[in-house]
Amino acid sequence: MRREITGYSNPLVKRVRSLREKKHRKREGLFLAEGLRIMTEAREAGILPEMLFHASEADTHPLAVALMDAVDHAGGEVIATSADILSKISGKDNAQTVVGVYADRLTPLAIVDRNEADIWLVAQSLRDPGNLGTILRTGDAVGAGGLILVDDTVDPFSVEAVRASMGALFTQKIVQCRWEEFIGWLRSGPGELIGTSLNTDQDYQQPAYKAPTFLLIGNEARGLPADYEAACDRLVKIPMLGKADSLNAAVAAALMAYEVRNQLRRRA
Amino acid sequence: MRREITGYSNPLVKRVRSLREKKHRKREGLFLAEGLRIMTEAREAGILPEMLFHASEADTHPLAVALMDAVDHAGGEVIATSADILSKISGKDNAQTVVGVYADRLTPLAIVDRNEADIWLVAQSLRDPGNLGTILRTGDAVGAGGLILVDDTVDPFSVEAVRASMGALFTQKIVQCRWEEFIGWLRSGPGELIGTSLNTDQDYQQPAYKAPTFLLIGNEARGLPADYEAACDRLVKIPMLGKADSLNAAVAAALMAYEVRNQLRRRA
Numbered sequence: 001m002r003r004e005i006t007g008y009s010n011p012l013v014k015r016v017r018s019l020r021e022k023k024h025r026k027r028e029g030l031f032l033a034e035g036l037r038i039m040t041e042a043r044e045a046g047i048l049p050e051m052l053f054h055a056s057e058a059d060t061h062p063l064a065v066a067l068m069d070a071v072d073h074a075g076g077e078v079i080a081t082s083a084d085i086l087s088k089i090s091g092k093d094n095a096q097t098v099v100g101v102y103a104d105r106l107t108p109l110a111i112v113d114r115n116e117a118d119i120w121l122v123a124q125s126l127r128d129p130g131n132l133g134t135i136l137r138t139g140d141a142v143g144a145g146g147l148i149l150v151d152d153t154v155d156p157f158s159v160e161a162v163r164a165s166m167g168a169l170f171t172q173k174i175v176q177c178r179w180e181e182f183i184g185w186l187r188s189g190p191g192e193l194i195g196t197s198l199n200t201d202q203d204y205q206q207p208a209y210k211a212p213t214f215l216l217i218g219n220e221a222r223g224l225p226a227d228y229e230a231a232c233d234r235l236v237k238i239p240m241l242g243k244a245d246s247l248n249a250a251v252a253a254a255l256m257a258y259e260v261r262n263q264l265r266r267r268a
Numbered sequence: 269m270r271r272e273i274t275g276y277s278n279p280l281v282k283r284v285r286s287l288r289e290k291k292h293r294k295r296e297g298l299f300l301a302e303g304l305r306i307m308t309e310a311r312e313a314g315i316l317p318e319m320l321f322h323a324s325e326a327d328t329h330p331l332a333v334a335l336m337d338a339v340d341h342a343g344g345e346v347i348a349t350s351a352d353i354l355s356k357i358s359g360k361d362n363a364q365t366v367v368g369v370y371a372d373r374l375t376p377l378a379i380v381d382r383n384e385a386d387i388w389l390v391a392q393s394l395r396d397p398g399n400l401g402t403i404l405r406t407g408d409a410v411g412a413g414g415l416i417l418v419d420d421t422v423d424p425f426s427v428e429a430v431r432a433s434m435g436a437l438f439t440q441k442i443v444q445c446r447w448e449e450f451i452g453w454l455r456s457g458p459g460e461l462i463g464t465s466l467n468t469d470q471d472y473q474q475p476a477y478k479a480p481t482f483l484l485i486g487n488e489a490r491g492l493p494a495d496y497e498a499a500c501d502r503l504v505k506i507p508m509l510g511k512a513d514s515l516n517a518a519v520a521a522a523l524m525a526y527e528v529r530n531q532l533r534r535r536a
Contacts, residue, residue, distance in 0.1 A: 044511065045511065134516045134519060137515065137516055137519075138515065138516070138519055140508075141506075141510050141512060142510075143509035164516070166512055167512060168512060171511050238526075240409040242407075242436070243309060243408060244405060244409060244435060248405055248406070248432070248522075250402075251405075254515070255523065258506075258523055262473060265507070
């Protein structure tokens with residue numbers, strides 16, 4: 001269905017704008033993704049928004065036209081509006097010309113098939129939405145199955161996380177669970193849990209990784225709790241030569257994920 | 269010298285607060301770094317702030333006391349103030365209990381000794397302060413000499429970049445220059461320039477890298493200009509298996525930097 005909204009105080013504009021806050025996303029089970037690039041990634045992964053807002057600037061762009069047609073065809077709403085109202089929705093002066101409202105994409109841990117992928121990323125108490133999105137983007141690049149968020153983490157559906165994921169939010173499975181639930185599920189099937197830690201001398205390039213490998217990334221400030229480290233099949237250390245004793249969490253995740261991927265492709 | 273400031277409208281508070289903006293940093297040749305962890309990294313690298321602001325909460329912390337004594341001893345100013353005024357300076361509700369005002373740390377390209385380090389990171393038109401800080405942090409970890417910022421990049425002394433660097437801003441050399449200046453300097457001595465690109469089939473793990481290696485990282489959205497790619501000694505590609513065709517710039521920099529470092533340490 002296509003329609004037009006021109007008024008700032010339209011209740012739908014207010015409702016969509018409220019999705020910038022976690023409590024409203026949670027209540028509605030919806031989130032925002034902005035921009036043609038990310039929304040086209042989603043479409044190519046077979047995922048369409050329930051609502052698509054567009055400014056007139058978007059109307060002639062072939063990717064925008066394809067998106068609008070697809071949403072319309074699938075029974076979603078295509079809503080023409082002004083650049084100003086899009087700015088209001090997105091909270092930015094230079095808003096994208098398309099904004100989509102998507103149903104949230106959490107996958108229950110119980111239905112994850114671990115054999116679908118060689119690598120799974122697991123992050124504990126991650127705090128930064130940019131790191132979360134970047135880890136998803138890296139997961140897509142290494143052919144990971146998804147990101148399992150353990151304990152209380154930043155919301156994967158925040159605008160910042162969606163943006164940093166560059167669309168990988170739509171290609172990676174996203175799971176949220178408690179540690180006990182995760183470790184119970186993990187031990188019910190094959191797979192090694194690898195933690196990065198300062199409390200080991202084993203270099204991250206030393207072990208021979210095998211599929212499926214679960215890479216456990218700790219909180220940005222505190223790293224992994226001692227009992228989580230103790231539950232790992234193996235702890236490894238990324239060598240650091242400088243003054244600092246840690247890497248950015250998304251960088252550490254990428255170094256580990258590419259080490260596993262590179263080993264598997266050399267052996268393939 | 270030690271003194272106390274209690275008034276919000278004190279001109280020095282206003283002046284320091286203004287350093288959150290690039291134009292004021294540029295005019296004054298000063299920048300802000302916040303928090304004991306980063307300021308202690310700086311002190312350990314032999315760098316002290318010209319002014320140190322602290323709330324009374326910091327007065328009993330041994331690292332804070334060591335910092336204050338060092339600043340006082342070196343002839344800098346140690347200024348006691350309130351948590352509220354520190355919040356005003358830092359623009360955050362939960363401000364750190366110490367804030368330092370540092371002289372900017374740019375190194376002219378002409379005095380850089382390339383043989384001081386095996387790896388140098390070079391970033392072109394980088395836009396995101398978090399990426400810039402993260403690249404510095406990775407540079408510290410791999411024992412790089414510094415970060416050479418080519419063309420118009422985000423300010424390395426923004427509060428966000430300083431924070432993301434986790435102190436590496438004080439251990440890595442930071443250079444700003446135009447491309448022509450960089451390439452002229454590069455070709456006046458040894459060293460290979462390696463660019464990551466989609467326009468090649470050479471895997472990033474294939475070449476044998478040798479010191480000094482200069483790793484060229486392109487702009488987040490556009491990658492490297494064609495003529496910059498053409499000027500590289502070698503283009504390499506980080507394999508990507510997913511839907512996306514690029515990695516986060518700081519992640520790509522880290523994968524490249526660790527590949528070079530890992531090769532050099534295996535051969536050492």
